[in-house]
Amino acid sequence: MPSLTSLTLAELAAGYRTGTLDPRDITAAYLEAIEARNPALNAYIAVLADSARAEAEASAMRWKEGAALGALDGAPIAIKDNIDLAGVATTNGCAFGPVASVDAAVSAKLKTAGAVILGKLNMHEAALGATTDNPHWGRAQNPHRQGWTPGGSSGGSGVAVAAELAAATLGSDTMGSVRVPAAYCGCYGIKPTYGLVSTRGVAPLAWTLDHVGPLAKTPADLAILLEVLVGYDAASPDSERIALDRTPFDPSNLTVGHVRQINQADMHVDVRDAYEAFLESLHRGGARIIELDWDGFAASPARRAGLLISEAEAGFALSDDLDHRPERFSDGLRDMLNFGRTAPAAKLVKAERQVREVRRLVRNSFIEADVIALPTTPMPPFPFDGEHPVTQADFCAPANFAGCPALSLPTGETADGLPIGMQLMADNGRDFGLIGLAGAIA
Numbered sequence: 001m002p003s004l005t006s007l008t009l010a011e012l013a014a015g016y017r018t019g020t021l022d023p024r025d026i027t028a029a030y031l032e033a034i035e036a037r038n039p040a041l042n043a044y045i046a047v048l049a050d051s052a053r054a055e056a057e058a059s060a061m062r063w064k065e066g067a068a069l070g071a072l073d074g075a076p077i078a079i080k081d082n083i084d085l086a087g088v089a090t091t092n093g094c095a096f097g098p099v100a101s102v103d104a105a106v107s108a109k110l111k112t113a114g115a116v117i118l119g120k121l122n123m124h125e126a127a128l129g130a131t132t133d134n135p136h137w138g139r140a141q142n143p144h145r146q147g148w149t150p151g152g153s154s155g156g157s158g159v160a161v162a163a164e165l166a167a168a169t170l171g172s173d174t175m176g177s178v179r180v181p182a183a184y185c186g187c188y189g190i191k192p193t194y195g196l197v198s199t200r201g202v203a204p205l206a207w208t209l210d211h212v213g214p215l216a217k218t219p220a221d222l223a224i225l226l227e228v229l230v231g232y233d234a235a236s237p238d239s240e241r242i243a244l245d246r247t248p249f250d251p252s253n254l255t256v257g258h259v260r261q262i263n264q265a266d267m268h269v270d271v272r273d274a275y276e277a278f279l280e281s282l283h284r285g286g287a288r289i290i291e292l293d294w295d296g297f298a299a300s301p302a303r304r305a306g307l308l309i310s311e312a313e314a315g316f317a318l319s320d321d322l323d324h325r326p327e328r329f330s331d332g333l334r335d336m337l338n339f340g341r342t343a344p345a346a347k348l349v350k351a352e353r354q355v356r357e358v359r360r361l362v363r364n365s366f367i368e369a370d371v372i373a374l375p376t377t378p379m380p381p382f383p384f385d386g387e388h389p390v391t392q393a394d395f396c397a398p399a400n401f402a403g404c405p406a407l408s409l410p411t412g413e414t415a416d417g418l419p420i421g422m423q424l425m426a427d428n429g430r431d432f433g434l435i436g437l438a439g440a441i442a
Contacts, residue, residue, distance in 0.1 A: 004029035005164040009221040012167060013071040016063045023063065023074030026167075027056035027116050030076045034118065034165050041141045043159040045081055046088060046120040052076070055116040062114065071224045073114030078166040080154050081120040082127055083107060083212070084201040092203040093123040093153070094321075094328045095136045104201025105233050106170060106212050113228045118166055121156030125333050127172060127205045128314060129153055130180050130392045133384055135330040142184060144418055148381045151184035151392070153177040154215070158185035161215045168216040168225055174205045175306050176376075176396025178213040179408035183376035183421025186410045189215040190222050190435065191396075193428045194403030195240025197226075198233035204317045206310040207238060209400045219409070219439035223432060230431075245429045249370055249437040252286030257369030261297045265394065268379040270414040275375045278411050278422045282373065285441065290369060294361040299394035302358050305351035306397045311340025312348055355401045362402035366427040371437065376408040376421035395423060405431040409438045 015021025059074035084100035091097035132140040132155025140155040142148040143163035154171025158181025173191040182189030214225035233239035315337040399406035
């Protein structure tokens with residue numbers, strides 16, 4: 001019999017509906033798992049046990065009375081600590097942060113849907129990095145191997161799902177911060193279409209590239225969460241009215257784009273082999289694989305352009321703390337933010353032009369291809385105590401530049417048993433089609 005913490009969101013909702021499961025029991029099981037395993041994994045920096053039990057109690061009564069708020073009612077969810085939750089400090093991965101007076105838009109939607117909020121999750125400092133080696137809150141540990149990174153910046157979000165410390169989680173993604181942890185931890189994660197999910201109440205890193213997205217055990221669970229999160233938010237300057245196209249992709253009648261320039265990328269041999277096997281499996285399922293020529297594209301220079309924009313926008317967003325509360329940040333982060341604040345205009349203009357060119361290449365690709373397939377990262381997880389590759393976000397950044405939905409799905413393991421993730425990208429508004437495709441090929 002599966003453990004209570006192994007059940008998916010869909011299974012929880014079905015059990016609550018029939019009365020074979022109770023939100024109070026599920027929440028208690030997760031709180032017990034967190035107490036037992038979080039000291040070693042360090043996924044959570046704040047556990048909200050009392051309020052979670054109260055929310056579970058209220059959910060149980062709704063299910064009993066036939067007044068459930070939907071498929072997420074009673075589901076134990078945890079959120080990254082750059083997302084405001086009323087009455088709880090938002091550290092943004094820094095040494096301290098203000099207590100939020102109101103919920104972020106996505107937190108409010110979770111509460112309205114009846115979710116049980118278990119707590120706030122560890123992350124890379126200020127979301128500006130991909131290892132979750134946090135100088136203030138400690139390292140979030142990959143649940144597949146102690147001492148190895150779970151990715152970032154939403155590292156705690158990936159750990160909590162993979163280690164069964166939450167039924168699902170929320171993260172943020174500026175150049176891969178949902179998808180990298182999903183790949184390294186062996187779960188599913190999606191960066192939605194830009195503007196589809198409100199970022200109001202989320203500590204900004206780069207307004208032009210920031211997204212909020214869910215991580216979950218299955219594609220179906222991603223869909224359950226995303227249904228709750230989507231919607232235009234007139235109070236958010238980054239929210240957009242996105243026309244969703246829910247037409248499903250047919251895996252047996254699919255055109256999949258493979259980017260020719262990826263052949264020249266420096267990839268770990270196990271990742272390259274997994275990518276080739278992934279394309280072959282799609283082909284065997286009936287897909288037509290075509291080569292896309294992103295003429296002039298070089299992954300690392302493009303990612304560096306995105307990093308400069310992120311440093312500049314973050315430096316502006318966090319300027320008040322930099323000037324008046326510098327002790328909130330580590331020395332390394334202060335250096336990055338100050339570098340961004342003082343970057344010459346000519347360098348920023350050049351970086352923006354590079355980003356726009358990649359955006360054009362990606363968007364034009366959907367004229368020929370239904371989806372683009374890439375590895376999520378060029379490498380598998382790696383140890384904290386060693387060289388940290390700078391290319392982790394090379395394959396993720398283009399989707400942020402283009403604003404298109406991108407999903408990471410687990411596709412096997414390295415020779416020594418570490419997860420590998422592959423990435424699927426689709427045109428704007430095809431988020432649910434992309435999730436359905438991931439479910440069909442899982």
